[in-house]
Amino acid sequence: MKKLVLVFMVVMLASPAFAVEVAPRISxxxxxxxxxxxxxxxxxxxxxxxxxxxxxxxxxxxxxxxxxxxxxxxxxxxxxxxxxxxxxxxxxxxxxxxxxxxxxGPIPRCARWICACADWRKISNMIWSCNHRKVQN
Structure with a gap:
């Protein structure tokens, strides 16, 4: 059996050597x-x-x-x-x-008109008279 294993190993190790081809010479x-x-x-x-x-x-x-x-x-x-x-x-x-x-805009005109009237009683009478006339009519 040992001889058979030994022969098998030799054959397996030597088989890659058979795959090598000799290349032709290139000039x-x-x-x-x-x-x-x-x-x-x-x-x-x-x-x-x-x-x-x-x-x-x-x-x-x-x-x-x-x-x-x-x-x-x-x-x-x-x-x-x-x-x-x-x-x-x-x-x-x-x-x-x-x-x-x-x-x-109209505010300064009204303010000038109010300032022009110095007597506040006249202003209040004018307002009262305007309101009073409306009530009577």
């Missing part, structure tokens, strides 16, 4: 030609990549230009809206000033 000229082909392929790939990067850059530039135009348009719309709101607020302010002047 220096073939090596140089294959390297030249690889370099040419590498340059072609670099040229294609450069073209793709240039195309991507142009697309990005176009998109940024479009976004800038949108922002400019939005800014103009906002400016127009703010101007409209400013005009409305100016109108409301002027309307308030006119209303306040309409309410408080």
């Amino acid at each position: 220096d000229r073939e090596i140089i030609e294959s390297l030249a082909e690889l370099k040419a392929g590498q340059k072609a790939l670099e040229a294609k990549m450069d073209l793709r990067f240039i195309a991507m850059q142009e697309q990005m530039d176009q998109r940024f230009t479009a976004v800038d135009q949108r922002f400019t348009a939005m800014q103009e719309q906002m400016d127009q809206r703010f101007e409209a709101v400013d005009r409305r607020l100016d109108f409301i302010q002027q309307l308030m000033l006119i209303t306040i002047a309409g309410i408080f």
Whole structure:
């Protein structure tokens, strides 16, 4: 049994050696030609990549230009809206000033009239007589 295990182990350890093939000899000229082909392929790939990067850059530039135009348009719309709101607020302010002047405008006239009358008895008699006449009618 030991011999069988020993033979089996020798066969298993030696089997990777059977998988190795002897490579044919390559000349220096073939090596140089294959390297030249690889370099040419590498340059072609670099040229294609450069073209793709240039195309991507142009697309990005176009998109940024479009976004800038949108922002400019939005800014103009906002400016127009703010101007409209400013005009409305100016109108409301002027309307308030006119209303306040309409309410408080007659007060100085009445105050001048009251101050012009030095005798308060005359004023009270005038008021009493006006009220008394209304009651009699």
